[in-house]
Amino acid sequence: MVERQDAEYTVTEQCELLGISRSGVYYVPTVSERKIEIMNYMDEIYTDAPTSGQRKIQTELEKTYGIKAGRDLIRTLMRKMGLRAIHPGPRTTVPNATHRKYPYLLRGVKVTHVNQEWSTDITYIRLKHGFVYLxxxxxxxxxxxxxxxLSNSLSSDFCVDVLLEAVGKYGWPEVFNTDQGSQYTSEKFTKCFEDEGCTAKLSMDGKGRSLDNVYIERFWRTLKYEDIYLKGYMDMKECFKGIKAFIDRYNDRRRHSSLVLPVFLDKNPVIF
Structure with missing residues (x-):
């Protein structure tokens, strides 16, 4: 997908054009085909039932797919996928106890306009012979x-990259909500909200509150059922093209779903 010997564009420039993480170019996941198969089934189980923890996943693997997997293996693969089994459901990031946590600012807030509240998350995307993170x-x-x-690793870099891309297009929101995963509590990420020029407040989900990021969770479900599971992408390049086409269509549907739906355009919302 990225040509390291390209004479016209640097690796960084290619990554920016393709919308992938720079760190992911140099990292290749080393997971056996058998484990990838199990992870793909686990992804389906979680997507279908977001409250599934280790026990539920273990039971469903055997009941639905005839796969007997030990508790330790399931926990290891959940960490690899970025899933954390907490009540009422797993999250796609894992917290770091040494990082600063921010308060949850959206409780009881009525959302009335664009750029008021943004949220973000990470999800596992399966490929024919591997996986990436979105x-x-x-x-x-x-x-x-x-x-x-997209990225091959769960580093904070691609979380920072996507934040700066969104801000560059639309300016800062009033509140930016994340979960308490280590990518979002990292100094590299939180520093973006401390820099001069940032007008957004950083909000973090309450511990164990899967509904705090409900809109992005719904999008993951839609993406996987309507695209990822149906297409079976071979590699990251094919996956990138497919997801881009899906998101373009998804955003277009959102744009035309209401005659008064605000749409982003050159950092200013307009009414259609």
Missing amino acids: TAIIDWYSRRILAWR
Whole structure:
């Protein structure tokens, strides 16, 4: 997907054009085909029932797919996929106890306009012979996907990249909501909200609150059922093209779903 010997564009420039993480170019996941198969089934189980933890996944693997997998293996693969089994459901990031946590600012808030509240998350995307991670930012009012990135690793880099891309297109929101995963509590990510010029407040989900990021979770479900599971992408390049086409169509549907739906255009919302 990225040509390291390209004479016209640097690796960084190619990554920016393709919307993928720079760190992901140099990292290749080393997971056996058998484990990838199990992870793909686990992804289906979780997508269908987001409250599934280790026990539920273990039971469903055997009941639905005839796969007997030990508790330790399931937990290891959940960590690899970025799933954390907490009540009422798993999350796609894992917290770091040494990082600063921010308060949840959206409790009881009525969303009335674009750029009021944004949220972000990470999800596992299966390929024919591997997997990648997808992060995206959604506007709570318009429900449009503002920016997204693919990566081979769960580093904080692609979370920062997608944030800066969205801000570059639409300016800062009033509140930016994440979960308490280590990617979002990292100094590299939180520093973006401390820099001069940032007008957004950083909000973090309450511990164990799967509904705090409900809009992005719904988008993951739609993406996987309507595209990922049906297409079976071979590699990251094919996956990128497919997801881009899907998000373009998804945003277009959001744009035309209401005659008064606000749409982002050159950092200013307009009414259609």
